[in-house]
Amino acid sequence: MILERSMVETIAAALSAHGLVLRGGFNFAGAEKAPSDLSGATAKSVLLVGQAGAAPWPHFMHWLEKRSQPIDDPLDRWSREVIGAVAGKLGARAVSPSDRPYLPFQQWAMRAEGLKPSPLGILMHPQYGLWHAYRGALLFEDEIALQEPRDMIHLCDTCLEKPCLKSCPVEAYSADGFAHEACLAHVRGQNGEPCRTGGCLDRNACPYCTDYRYPAEVQAFHMAASRVCSVAECRTKS
Template sequence: MTFSCGTAEEIANALAASGLILRGGFGFGDDEVAPVGPSGALARSVLLVGQAGAAPWPHFQRWLGRQAKDIANPLDSWSREVIGGVAKEFGARAVSPSDRPYLPFQQWAMRAEGLKPSPLGILMHPRYGLWHAYRGALLFEDEISVPEAHEAIHLCDTCVEKPCLKSCPVGAYSVDGFAHQACLAHVRGTNGAPCRAGGCLDRNACPYGAEYRYPSDVQAFHMAAFAGVRILPDRTET
C-alpha cells in the first residue's frame, strides 16, 4: 500500500494541531535492518516528526500546566503523547529519540531532508538554521510515497566567520568537538547566568534562520534540562 498525498496531509494536519510538522521520510531498503512497526513486523517506511521554531511551545505549556509539578522529562513525555496519538490514528508505531536501544535519528533526518551537521552538531537547515528539532518518528509497515530528498544547501560551507565557534566564554565548541564538562561547569557556575537565561551563546551567534530563533524562555527551559538546574517557565496556561 502506498499512502496518498491526502493521507500524508491528514497526518500533517493532525500534528499541526500541536505545532508539530512532518520532516520528510523514506522507505527502508530490502537489505537494511529496519525497526519493527506496530504489529511487530519490520517497518517498510518512516516519517520524521519535529518542529520549526517554537511553534509547539504554547501547546506544550498548556499540557504542562495540567501535570504534576515534579514530572520528569516533560517535553519528551508531551512529544510521546502527541505523536503516539497520531500514530494510533494512522496505524503507525511511534518512536522517540530517547528510546533505548537508541534509533539512528540523526542519520534518518539527514537521509529524509538531505541535511548535514553544523559545527555545533545540530543539523543545519537551509530555512530554519539551527532552530528546529526532531521529536519522534512514525514507523509504518506499508510503503509511503514521499518526495525524494535532495542534498540541501549547507550554509555552514559558505559561512567564513564561523561565529558559532567564537561566542562561548569557555570555548565549549571547537573543531575538536564539544567540551561537555567545561560547558556544564560554566552554565552551572556564577558566570553562566547569560547562558541559563537566554540559551547557548554559540547557537545564538549563528546568523541563519533568525526568524525561527527560540524565545529566551524556551531556550532557558532547554538549558535547564541540559544542566540539571531549576529554570523552568511559568506553568500557566497561555
C-alpha cells in the same frame, strides 16, 4: 501497500494542530536493518516529526499547566502523547529520540531532508537554521509515496566567520568535537548565568534564520534540560 500522499497530508494536518510538523521521511531498503513497526515486524518506512522555531511552545505550555503535579521530562511526555495519539489512529509505531537503545534520529534526518551538521553538531536547515528539532518519528509497515529530498543549500559552507565557534567562554565546540563536560561545568557554575537564561551563546551567534530563533524562555527551558540529557538526545531534541 503504499501509503498515499493524501494520508501523509492527513498526518501533517493532525500534527499541525499541536505546532508540530512532518520533517520528511523515507522507505527503508530491503536489506537494511530497520526498527520494528507496531506489529513487531521490520518497519518499511519512517516519517520524522519535529518543530520549526518555537511553534509547539504554547501548545506544550497549555498542556503543562493542566498537570496537577510536577513531572519528569515534560516536553518528552507531551511529545510522546501527541505523536502517540496520531500513531494510534494510523496503526503506526511512535518512537522518540530518548528511547533506549537510541535510534539514529540524526542519520534519519539527514537522509529524509538532505541536511548536514553545523559545526555545533545541530543539523543546519536552509530555512530554519539551527532553530528546529525532532520530537519523534512514526514507523509504518507499508512503504510511503514520497518525493526524494531535494538538494539543500548548506548555509555553513557560505559562512566564513564561523561566529558559532567563537562565542562560548569555554570553547566547548571545536574541530575536536563537543566538550560536553566543560560545557556542563560552565553552565552549572557561577559564570554560566547568561547561558542558563538566554541559551547557548555559540548557537545564538549564528547569523542565519534568526526569525526562527527560540525565545529566551524556551532556550532557558532547553538549557535546563540539557544539563541532564546526553549529547545524542540534546542534539536532536532541542
